[in-house]
Amino acid sequence: METAAKLAAVDRYIEAFANADLNIIRALFAEDASVEDPVGTDAHIGMEAICAFYEGAMGAGAKLALTGTPRCAGNAVAFPFKVMIPGMEMDVIDVFEFNDAGKVTSMRAYWGPENSRQA
């Protein structure tokens, strides 16, 4: 998968939150993808579980902004960003893994309580 396509997926993901648009999520992820957010908790597996998860996050008003350059390697991209919800913000790193069709098959989000602050 080309670097440009991975970077475009990151941009679309941020756009999904900006517009609270689940259709973008549906287009980005593979049907059988898994979303582990944060790492160490039970994953949301399959499109319906994934959409339910993102619907909740978007419903809370979460918006994302990159805080550094996305790093592409192998079949993956890792990118640092902050999540902004009214009253708070939090530093997160997401790792996307892609299949040959260019769909995200695995999303893992790295963050802990010490990464959040009032804003």
Next chain:
Amino acid sequence: METAAKLAAVDRYIEAFANADLNIIRALFAEDASVEDPVGTDAHIGMEAICAFYEGAMGAGAKLALTGTPRCAGNAVAFPFKVMIPGMEMDVIDVFEFNDAGKVTSMRAYWGPENSRQA
């Protein structure tokens, strides 16, 4: 594993490069650990292969500086940093996974050619 111990491991890793000190690497990693740098390439497996890899990086004069907060989750920490080598620097995200003894069992480094620049 406590968050504080994971954050201390990140600090020690940066210190290892600052002092070109392989003894710190030996203390951080499990004997059977793997280092995949960048993700998508063959991993260095086992302490001797890992030390040989880091000896090369340190011999090239590489130094590290965090560019954001480390994110701890589950048995892992992900952290964004830049590598500085005379004449160039590069943005990287590393993910460490720890065993119950607090040793790093897996290091995966996310970076690509587009993350480097002259400096």
